[in-house]
Amino acid sequence: MFPLGFRVRQTRPFLRDYRFLTRYPGRLNSKTMRILLTNDDGVYAPGLAALGQQLRHLGEVIVVAPATEQSGVGHSITYLTPLVPKSIHREGRHWAWAVEGSPADCVKLALSELFIDEPIDLVVSGINSGLNAGINVLYSGTVAAAIEGAFFGVTSVAVSLERDEDADFDAAAVTARKVIGQLVEHEETAGGLFNLNIPTAATSSTNEVKIVPMGLAQYGRRYEKRQDPGGRDYYWALWTEPDNAPEEMTxxxxxRKGNTTLTPLHFNLTRHELLDQMQDWAIRG
Known part of the structure; x- marks a missing residue:
């Protein structure tokens, strides 16, 4: 059930009193950062391991990730079943906490319970296998985990790599570590939410990081209709091009041009410019 070299042990009741990992020598702003690492591909995903290895250069890395793959779950959270963290051991020592829940569950549980007495300085989600760009961020469990971190006022970064059979997660993790390290040096990023996407082309050479907005073009609007042997209809989602071409600087x-992109996001969905106008509409119930 579990990969070679891993061992699972259920947590003890007083989880927060357990000393998870030794502190790493990497320091930033004269302080060892405590970094919460999660993802939506599951605790055994190669992107998680690669990113964790690199983030150790920035501080202490604490892994709390879904026990199974949670791709495309968006910002779902668990209400009707308990969340049970399990300790995953690697090479004879604790390596991560696996939670039977969503990426947002992992962050919410970590920040509000598991580490409430040992504050987290940075939340990083990834590396996701597949880009999370444009309006697809709204479907993404990877981005949702970062949003959950931002809910708590913690600087949060989602990291995704273009899907490829030979995806180089190690190279992408180096890029992510460099970008995140530079990002958190700016005071303006405190408590902020950021989406980092790395194309396959960018893992083989040093390239420019483009600071751009998310595109609004809608991909994948079509389905292919088929029938099962019983004559019942079913549908496969298709990856189709948008009706209108995306804007250049998104x-x-x-x-597509092979550039790494970084986008500042926010979770406040209020349309403020219309909010003021609506005050005069005299809408009644």
């Missing part, structure tokens, strides 16, 4: 186009 994450979608820059990724």
């Amino acid at each position: 994450d979608l186009i820059q990724l």
